Amino acid sequence: MKNLIVLALVIFNFPGLFAQDIHYTNFEPTVFPDRIMISVSGNPATSRAISWRTVFEVTGSIGEIAVLDPSPVFENKVVTIIGTHSPWEEGSRKAGEHIKNSVTALVETHPVNQKKNIDSADDPAIWIHPLFPEKTVIFGTDKKGGMVAYNLKGEELNYFPTGNMNNCDLRYNVKLNADSLDVLAASNRSSHSLSLFRITANGILDSVHPRIITSHMLDEVYGLCMYQSRLTQKTYVFINSKAGEVEQWELFGVQNSLDARLVRSFQLNSQTEGMVADDDMGTIYIGKEAAGIWKFDAEPEGSTIGVFIENSSEQNPNIKYDIEGLAIYDSGNGEGFLVASSQGNYSYAVFERQKNNKYLGSFRITDGEIDGTEETDGIEITSIPLPGFPKGILAVQDGYNYDGRKKKSQNFKLISWEDVEVFFK
Ligand code: CA
Ligand code: CA
Ligand code: CA
Ligand code: CA
Ligand code: CA
Ligand code: CA
Numbered sequence: 001m002k003n004l005i006v007l008a009l010v011i012f013n014f015p016g017l018f019a020q021d022i023h024y025t026n027f028e029p030t031v032f033p034d035r036i037m038i039s040v041s042g043n044p045a046t047s048r049a050i051s052w053r054t055v056f057e058v059t060g061s062i063g064e065i066a067v068l069d070p071s072p073v074f075e076n077k078v079v080t081i082i083g084t085h086s087p088w089e090e091g092s093r094k095a096g097e098h099i100k101n102s103v104t105a106l107v108e109t110h111p112v113n114q115k116k117n118i119d120s121a122d123d124p125a126i127w128i129h130p131l132f133p134e135k136t137v138i139f140g141t142d143k144k145g146g147m148v149a150y151n152l153k154g155e156e157l158n159y160f161p162t163g164n165m166n167n168c169d170l171r172y173n174v175k176l177n178a179d180s181l182d183v184l185a186a187s188n189r190s191s192h193s194l195s196l197f198r199i200t201a202n203g204i205l206d207s208v209h210p211r212i213i214t215s216h217m218l219d220e221v222y223g224l225c226m227y228q229s230r231l232t233q234k235t236y237v238f239i240n241s242k243a244g245e246v247e248q249w250e251l252f253g254v255q256n257s258l259d260a261r262l263v264r265s266f267q268l269n270s271q272t273e274g275m276v277a278d279d280d281m282g283t284i285y286i287g288k289e290a291a292g293i294w295k296f297d298a299e300p301e302g303s304t305i306g307v308f309i310e311n312s313s314e315q316n317p318n319i320k321y322d323i324e325g326l327a328i329y330d331s332g333n334g335e336g337f338l339v340a341s342s343q344g345n346y347s348y349a350v351f352e353r354q355k356n357n358k359y360l361g362s363f364r365i366t367d368g369e370i371d372g373t374e375e376t377d378g379i380e381i382t383s384i385p386l387p388g389f390p391k392g393i394l395a396v397q398d399g400y401n402y403d404g405r406k407k408k409s410q411n412f413k414l415i416s417w418e419d420v421e422v423f424f425k
């Protein structure tokens with residue numbers, strides 16, 4: 001008796017996996033099948049599954065099999081099998097599908113000017129023009145080359161090729177002698193340093209440090225946030241490494257430029273990146289990517305013993321590590337929200353800003369006119385009303401930017417906070 005192997009054909013269309021920060025060659029799918037895999041499906045004695053990938057544009061799939069015999073003419077015995085076909089589900093979109101609160105983006109920025117499969121965009125910052133809110137600038141890091149500036153429509157205003165900028169943050173009225181500046185700081189992985197820029201009225205970044213401010217950390221610089229003390233009016237930059245080292249630098253003026261001195265360092269013994277300071281509360285939140293969120297005193301003399309934020313832990317089914325970007329929505333009077341990107345299930349976790357940072361719930365940014373967001377790195381929030389955003393903006397990085405079915409380079413999405421707050425009132 002002849003055995004006929006039954007083939008179940010499944011075709012995955014996927015545009016190639018993201019690479020980490022290593023050198024690699026990216027092999028794009030074509031119309032021809034590649035990465036052909038055979039695996040067990042059902043009874044292994046009689047059944048096998050074969051899968052392969054092609055580009056999205058290929059929408060049909062058939063397989064043909066015949067029992068091998070010595071005759072060169074075997075076409076007559078060929079059995080044709082129609083395969084099933086599904087787009088590749090990138091990452092863990094399904095892991096967050098139980099989270100029902102969802103919003104859509106109002107605006108997306110121009111894609112970062114890197115190849116579409118490069119992990120490039122990372123962390124946003126929002127600079128509000130002192131006189132004209134419509135001239136607000138969204139800054140974003142391109143961790144493969146510099147800083148990008150966008151307007152509120154998402155159009156690119158400027159690109160600053162300043163090095164591999166990982167995270168960025170900004171503060172207003174940073175004292176420089178008798179003067180005061182708006183300053184953007186970024187962790188610069190090209191020179192293992194922190195970069196400082198003056199933000200001019202047109203949203204132009206001007207390097208303002210007289211020397212390379214090299215980090216003392218042993219591992220590469222990674223996360224970054226700024227803190228402006230209500231006690232002393234001093235401005236600080238916190239910077240961390242993947243090894244969990246944290247440094248606090250105090251900014252000071254030297255003639256017409258800004259320099260920084262290291263005033264505190266401590267060690268968290270686990271990979272860190274996302275950080276945000278709450279200036280009003282004098283605290284800094286630090287995300288341990290695989291272990292939840294910790295809160296510390298942000299003053300340089302403060303304790304380096306952190307407080308663990310309950311429910312930012314693995315026991316919370318709404319949070320799937322990594323914890324990435326952190327941001328604060330300021331509702332005034334010390335009230336508001338702490339928001340964290342839960343990168344492992346493409347969602348965002350919301351905590352109270354005050355007291356013990358009670359966990360309030362999670363939401364997702366799903367496909368609308370603009371594609372939803374996946375695998376978000378950095379996020380930023382402003383509560384200042386801006387044109388089109390009456391309760392302020394949530395800006396998030398999108399790891400997989402699509403226009404329809406076409407994959408583009410990564411970008412940032414702008415969400416109206418008005419749409420988010422309905423879930424957490
Ligand atoms: Ca990423
Ligand atoms: Ca930021
Ligand atoms: Ca990270
Ligand atoms: Ca997306
Ligand atoms: Ca990141
Ligand atoms: Ca898009």
